[in-house]
Amino acid sequence: MDNQIQQQSCINLIAEAIFVCEFHDIVGNAIVYCYPEDELKKDFDQIQDFVIPKDELCGKLIITEFRQHYYVLGLPILLRNKEKEKIYSREKYIFNICIMVRKEQYLSRKFWYQEITRKLAFFFTSLEIETHFIYKNDKKIISEKIQNLYQSLNSEKECLLEYNEEQYVFIKYIDSIKPQGVEDNIIEIKDYLVPLPLFSNLLYIYIYNLFNQIISIASKALDGVLEQFDSELYKVFKEVNGEKCVKKISRELNKDLQKLKICLKNLYYHNMIKFVDIFRLNNHYQVTAKIHDFMQNQQLQQTCIRYILVNPERKIDPSEIIYLYLQFQKQKSVQDIVLENRLRFEKINLVQFVHFGIIHELIERVHLYILANREIDLFNEINIQNLINEEEYKTSKKPNHMKHNSNQNLISIKNAEFKDFVRKNAPLDQILVEFQISEELFRSIQDISNIQLIYR
Structure with a gap:
């Protein structure tokens, strides 16, 4: 050297x-x-x-x-x-x-170097x-681009490479963008988590225009290259709405789950998304010690108010926001808290109120787990239909006894998978997402399967 x-x-x-x-x-x-x-x-x-x-x-x-x-x-x-x-x-x-x-x-x-190499x-x-x-x-163009890349990355930790108005790429070293609470930029993305966009819809338009400018030129000969680049990030980001979980996005895009998680990590490390849990009225949360910092941080209080108000012209005192966050306790559901504070919640977007609390760690989820005293068979002939494509069975020409045998095999497989999740102490959210069944259906078959649920 x-x-x-x-x-x-x-x-x-x-x-x-x-x-x-x-x-x-x-x-x-x-x-x-x-x-x-x-x-x-x-x-x-x-x-x-x-x-x-x-x-x-x-x-x-x-x-x-x-x-x-x-x-x-x-x-x-x-x-x-x-x-x-x-x-x-x-x-x-x-x-x-x-x-x-x-x-x-x-x-x-590792992740940053791999993504930058692709870019x-x-x-x-x-x-x-x-x-x-x-x-x-x-040599003039080659040396200019390579020297600029080397010198800018090592001195400024970022670099803009451009050839004309339509061909450019911006690179930023993620050491300067370290998400709060994440050591060494490592995050495990669970299938049941929900990616939440941190920008308005205007950013979708901007990213769409930016990516289309670049992709329109390169798409002619990038068959093996485009797979994990900005075009894919755009497709994924377009599906991020704070409602769909990771598994659902994977199904709707027909995209491999691990490749989807790579895209989501990229968006997360650049502070474009955060992860929250699936919002339900019967979810339980509890307030954290960070509420004390929130009480002293007037700027964050005002940010919260702007984010959660249904009508920006209406006013709400920060003390009311603090009071509502303090209501979150392990034994109370979101619905319980709303019913006890109806008038206060009239001004507030409930979902955004909860999401803001999760993002800033003012509240944390209290998950529901399955407690079983014996081996459990969750699925039977009735509820297994929720995992079977009904149209496929309507058009099937197989004899009825063959369909029955097929059902029995599927029931056996799904019950074995379910038992494995229970043994691994998986939260109920993960189980519902994995088997594509609603919580209402799950609760309706609890008694049959002798299942107890506990919050912890």
Whole structure:
């Protein structure tokens, strides 16, 4: 490594080096440009088969160990000639934008480095499609972009890469955006949690226009690349309304649950969403110790009032808001509290009142759990129909006895799954979401199944 990297490595550079590589028509795998220029070129043979891999691995994120203390991240791109436009002499072209980072730095921010690698691949691919600047080895553009990226990230922790008004990408290091209460930016997203947008609908329009500008250019040749980029974030963000849980969004978008969670993490880490629980009137909450800070924070009180008022022209005293939050106790449901304070709640949007309390940790959910004294069979011939596509059974030509056997098999499977959730001490919210049954239905079959519920 050159002196610049050696002197700065002790301060944990965001990127130790950034380089562009390609499969060259004559020399094969080669580095097009690297910044800072160091000894990486002579060691390139150690990683060349990983950063410029076989065709089937293009469009996939690849992380390679390098020189014992580093990782190299890249997402190789494969472009092909069009029928009427012969740009590449070998009919196809493979290139990659790679980031070299110290192991400890990468391990502390895995998610961020992976997402930024994808985003850079998206940007440089859209630019390459239009200008062919990497294939033509336009050193001026390449060096300008790579140097700007390296210097801005390591000095400012953010960078704006742009080519014209329609081709740009903004990158920000998430170390400066650490969600409250989350250690090392790690969050476990449960299937039954509800993502809540933190911005107005105007942001949807802005994001839609912004993404469409970029995607309209790149969509021509990004078949394997667009899968986990901004276009997907937009589709997911559009479904976030504070009502649908993660599992429901996954079903409606027909999107793999784990990929959806990656998108939601991205939105969460950039403070575009928070997670709340499914709102029901019979939910139980209890006030937390943070209510004392809220009592002293007049600015947060006014923010709360602006957020929860049904009519902004009506007035409400902060003391009333504090009083209502203090009513949340383990043994009381939301409905109980509303009935006891009808006049106060006339001015307030109840759902937003609860959500504000959860987001700012003024209240916390008291979950409902199943307490069973014996093995429980929740599903039977009647309630199993809630898990079966009725239209499929209406149009089925199978004999009745075959349908009955099919039902019995499904009942057996679902009861085994249900028992497993009970043994794992899963909250009722998780069970209802997993089996797609309403709480009303669940409560109606409690007595049959000898189930007791407890709040804790």
